[in-house]
Amino acid sequence: MQKGICKTTLIPMRREPSEASEMVSQVLFGETYSIIGEVDNWNKIQLDYDGYFGWIDSKLVIKIDEPVFFTLNNSKTYITDKLISTATMKGKAGIFYLLAGSVLYNLHENIFNIAGTSYQLTFPFVPLTYTQSETIVYSALQFINIPYLWGGRSSFGIDCSGLVQTACKIANLKIPRDASQQALEGTLINSIDESKPADLIFFENIAGRIVHVGILLSPGKIIHSSGFVHIDPVDNVGIYNQDRQEYTHKLKIIKRLV
16 A cells, blocks of 8 residues: 655645545644545545544655655654754755654654655754653643644644644554544543543533543643633533633543553
8 A cells, every 4th residue: 555654744634635625633744644545636545643534635745665664664763742843854945843743763863864855953852751641741731822723733723632642642652533532542530539640531512422532630620622722620520611600511531541
């Protein structure tokens, strides 16, 4: 199967092969994918990282052959942990913006290579030394005030499950893309009183379907993307919005991944 790689800051993934179609997710710099279909100027892909399907503009497709994909897939990688990092590409002018969750391959002395292209980071990459749970919390907090964007996975805009997935990715913990899929992971926690930082809290709509997720910061505080990324009080009923003086999300389950 033909493989591809993202060598731009990000690529929007759309539900249908049209600019007018909703964005369902994004491909971040350095992520690879399988090309499984083509219609006009669009390619249907499946992202290798989380198995998500979507359509991307063929102008943004960079194809790689099997030996290159094998080499990349078996090389040492680093995940960018800052909201925005920058790099320059050898032989070309301008700056590349690398958003949190981007993948760097074969990083050595500030230089990394992707499919025959060499890049140099503007500032040295220093891996985080926190525990996984601490990294999840730290990474999520960086997104404070970033606006909500349906299908977003980046500091340019992010949805609730995108925030959770990206924070976990930085902590080297792979989880699915959507909240309903994420809820199938980990160990069930009985109540907020038994929870700890980095636990995931899922919320339901009136039909009982999981429609929202956030990351616990403490037994009574949650960070989540709703309108924008912010912190709200949370209890065994759900999320309480202090500005509106009401519960906005009804608690469904709590899961522990680490």
